[in-house]
Amino acid sequence: MDRGRLTVFLGMAPGVGKTFAMLDEAHRRVSRGADVVVGIVETHDRPRTAALLEGLEVVPRRVVGHRGAEFGEMDTDAILARRPAVVLVDELAHTNVPGSLRAKRHEDVDVLRNAGIDVVTTLNIQHLESLNEVVQDITGVQQRETVPDAVVRAADQVQLVDMSPEGLRRRLAHGNVYRAEQIDASLASFFRPGNLIALRELALLWLADRVDTALDDYRRTQGIDQTWPTRERVVVAVTGGPESETLLRRAGRIAQRGAGGELVAVHVVRGDGLTGPAADLAGLKRLVDDLGGTFHTVVGEDVPTSVIEFARGVNATLVVVGVSSHPRWWRVFRQTTASDLARLSGAIDVHLVTHEQAGGAGGLRVPRSTLGATRTRTGWVLALLLPVLLTWLFHGGHSPDDFPLEVLAFLAATVLVALVGGLVPALVAAVVGFGLLNWFFTTPVGRFTISEPTNVVALAVFLAVATGVASVVDIAARRASEAGRARAEATTLSGLAQSVLTGSDTAQAVVDRLREAFGLTAVALLRRTPSGWDLVSAAGDVPDDADSPDGPDATTVAVDATHVLRLHGRTLHSSDMRVVEAFALQAGLVLEYRRLRDREARAAVLERAEETSTALLRAVSHDLRTPLATMRTSVDGLVAGEALSEDDRTSLLTSIRSATDQLVHLIDNLLDLSRISSGLVEPRLTDVSLEEVLPVAVAGHPSDRLVLDLDEATPFVRTDPGLLERVVANLADNAVRHSPPDRPVRVGVHLHADTIEVRVVDRGPGVPSATRGRMFEPFQRLGDASPGGLGLGLAVARGLASSMGASVAAEDTPGGGLTLVVSVPRASSDPLEQEVGRG
Structure with a gap:
């Protein structure tokens, strides 16, 4: 079965008419006899868009429930059962409601295409994964729904739905895009003229790049070697010598003469792996970047042949090369590179550029010795x-x-x-x-x-x-000298590659290794900020002016748009700059890894927060509602019951008091958990006797449900009395709730050299070792079906204990049950002993 075709209507922003164009295309196909159905189309209450749905078969949506609400999603199974020739699927980057068979709508589209069904869809440029951060930097709005670029690049047809930014703003102002109450805010934020111009340029450039790729693919599949001059693409051949900058600037001016011109620099490396003459490739790459071009390195034995093959491969229209720098007598015996290029170029033009080194001196140039x-x-x-x-x-x-x-x-x-x-x-x-x-x-x-x-x-x-x-x-x-240098470079680069692959490097390790490898006095990694330059990492004796990339004895190597390496010490040979450039690349990778790790950490925090919020909402929906319902029922009974007996009135008041206490306890736990999570708990540590803390902590439980074993000679502890009281009270409440009525909970003390353990022992069912690690996490009930709890008691207890330097752990009770152990630091000296000593 042939895979279905994918057609994408691409726009720069909402409101340009992608859905309208898609529906219009559907009507054209229907008029030609095609079997077209609507899988899902979002009209956003736009009358003209909704009117185009008339006359088209619409597959009913599948209802998915989530968090007590119902949502309509595309019914992929129903479309597969219907098996139309073409299906319309709006908003390709949409994320399906949790509970759907697939997480993203583009995955549903892939299933439909695998079944041989053609898909017509829509997409805004800001939803492409590769442009997500760029769009966020431009508009200040983060797009949470994205689609991988590969999905769109694999489309059989991409049609741009375009209009001017002014026209889109007028359409928005007339109420044709959003509701009236959203217009002013939209025009002042996302739909600002500058934002729309930038988004339009992104859409045009992305589509132009895809068209260029499609042309290259066609030429390759058809075996077309000759150049198709669809646009000016200038290839400049550089040796790395002093004339290379002149060639690049001249080629850059040529490329800029026409719209869409492109500058491509190429450097040919010997196929034997030896470096040949020293070349400042790092500096040339920076210059090419400044000129808006791209730099490429190719391997080849014959320079003219390699350059022409590369030019044909990139569909170049012009090759720029410098006039030969060999002396005149050299050209008597053999042809120059320029003449060989002209002979091999075919339909590609060759442009010769003169420079100061052209022609050389009249005599023999003695090569520089490498022997010392x-x-x-x-x-x-x-x-x-x-x-x-x-x-x-x-x-x-x-x-x-x-x-x-x-x-x-x-x-x-x-x-x-x-x-x-x-x-x-x-x-x-x-x-x-x-x-x-x-x-x-x-x-x-x-x-x-x-x-x-x-x-x-x-x-x-x-x-x-x-x-x-x-x-x-x-x-x-x-x-031999070049091979030794190449071997040293290869060894260094191999170590760099290994450290990158293993992810074991840090920015500090990069600057340390760079300083060691080249014998420099100091290396600094700097980051550009709005107020200047900040020092990220440094190695060696960094000068006082290290917070600036410029210096009398400093060499600066760019890492990325915001970071540079500053090198101090001996002047590096230009051939060493290849390895320095590799260090700069690794520094960029390290910074990128750090950024991704930070983003992952923030995402993990947000995920945990979302899980906590979900659990809180789920718990609040029942456990907080129960005491409120009890209080409301009791209050209604008191208000409406004129003939209530005194016993009935007392019972209702007791219910209100009990529900109030329960509600206060739950809210206190929630507030404590919030303070712990925010780091706002500030314990006040003091030397205190457990006789002052433990009786108060267990005072709310009758003696037949809890027994306190405490020796008057128990040494003092270093703690916050109020927080320790809350910790023990929460653990005691938890133990009493799970212990059988005829087996009272025992709270005792056990002495150690540096700590004193408060042990809360119950004879309940205990907690399996496999789930014991989760029992101190928030909202973990672990099978506890008793009313009035959110599963916060143990989490709050451990958090409060940790804030004051104590710890809480769980052990099995011999004979069955669970023992919760609070380890509290002992006081450095017993106040009672001090009093006796002074007496």
Whole structure:
């Protein structure tokens, strides 16, 4: 069975006419003979929209009950049973009422499409998941109902329902969108002109991006390689050298000439993994971001081929490249990158940009040595001494037959110089050796002329071999150095990647590792605020001006739009900036993880609060209503009963008093729980005797229901007497309620070295160990069906105890039942003992 097609009518805001356009499309399809039904459409009491429902078959909604109310949701099962060709489903991002088969409406749509039914739906741009935070930043309104971007991107057709912001505000002002009492507030908040302009731009850009993606998909599936210049897309090839900024700025100006122009920068990395010449890619990426473009890195052996393949892949219309910086003599022997690009480009135009480095100097540019100053100086010394020393050794006993041996000796000396000092000293040694061999060892001796042709060949071969070997040795040394640097970078980046994947890094760990990896004196992570810069994390000797990204000896690396890394100490080589950029990326990920964790924590708090509110409402609906009902009934009886006997009147008054006490107790528990949750409980700790607290706490229970065992010699405790009294009273009430009438509750004291335990022992049914962990949570009745309780007593007891440094735990009572233990800190010194000592 073919999957049903999805058509989305996309709008920038409510009221632009998405539902109207969807219903109009439905009438057109019906007129063509299509089987169309309305799954669910929200008219929002708009007459013109409601009128379009006439003539369309509407599937009745399924009624779902939630929190005592009834809601109408789309009946997906009824639509599947009806099996129309097309179904209209309004508001794709809608969240279904709890109790529905699926949580989101787009999940119902997916079920319908899997059954082969075409779906036509509507969506506002602010409900896309990827744009949710952007819309919140613009409008200040958080959209709680979102739909994943992948759902909309997978749609077969997306139609934009558009109108000007001024037209939408007029429509709103005329009462065509909201009721009269909502118009002024809407125009002054969400429907402000700036908000609508921004939302309209978001909708247009998102749809343009999807159209561009669809075009790329079509070209790829159809195997179309040639460029389709639907819009100006400029690819600029950068090497990372000093000319790259000139190329990027020039390419940026070219891209901005036409509407919709796009700048794409590409840097080609060698396929062997070696870095090649040092490139300030981090700085170039920042410049590309400032120009509104994107930066890409590709791997390839041949630069022109890689650039053209990339340009064709992104459907580029123009490639911008700099004029060759090689000297003129270089271009005699081989083609430049620009000429190769022009030869390979085909339909893509190639634009050459001149720069200060174009053409280079007339002579040979000596590459920078990677061997270090000591080895280079040693190489120069050997380049000058070894040829002279060999000349001195061989000149005394020279014979023409020894010439091949002398040539090999000089060649070995040149190789040794190359191994020690690199290419340039080796070339000097080869030239000096060539001259010395010619002057002292080839006939005629003492002249630079050569009489024997074989000697000419030998000297030429010597010079060529010496030069070639020196070049190979120098290149190998460079590659080894680059490979070592690449290996170090890979090791560092691997550690970074591992820490990101495991989520074990913190912002402090990032700055510590960055300082250690590059030997810096200090590293600071700064955050931009409306009033300036704040220091987030720092490592090392941070200067006094660390709260600013600028400084005389500081290097600044951007992390994201609001964070930067400030580096102090040695000046980093441009090749090190790749790793620094990776550290900056990880710092951004760490900050993002922190933000997500904070959001998750806030969401968890809100979820717990919602659960608490739900439980409270559920409990209040019964437990608070019961005493109120009792009081009202008794009061009505007193008011209406003129012939009531004295006993009846006393009974009613007793009922009122009992219900009032019950209600006061419940409200006190609710207030205590609120104070505990808000952190407003401020205990006043003092040294007090349990003889002053426990008798008051259990005074409300008769002696046949509760027995207090308390020794007069019990040491003092450090506590808040009033809070401890509430704790013990709640535990005692709970124990008496669950203990059998013939088995009284016992409240006793047990002494320890640092604490004194108040133990409340009952002989009731006890609490299974599996559910014991929940018994101290709010609104947990755990099977307690007795009236007059919200399940707050134990939660309030533990909260109050914790606030004053005590603890509450539960144990099994030997022989059956539950023992609740309050551990209270002992006083540092017994006041009675102090009185005796003073006496």
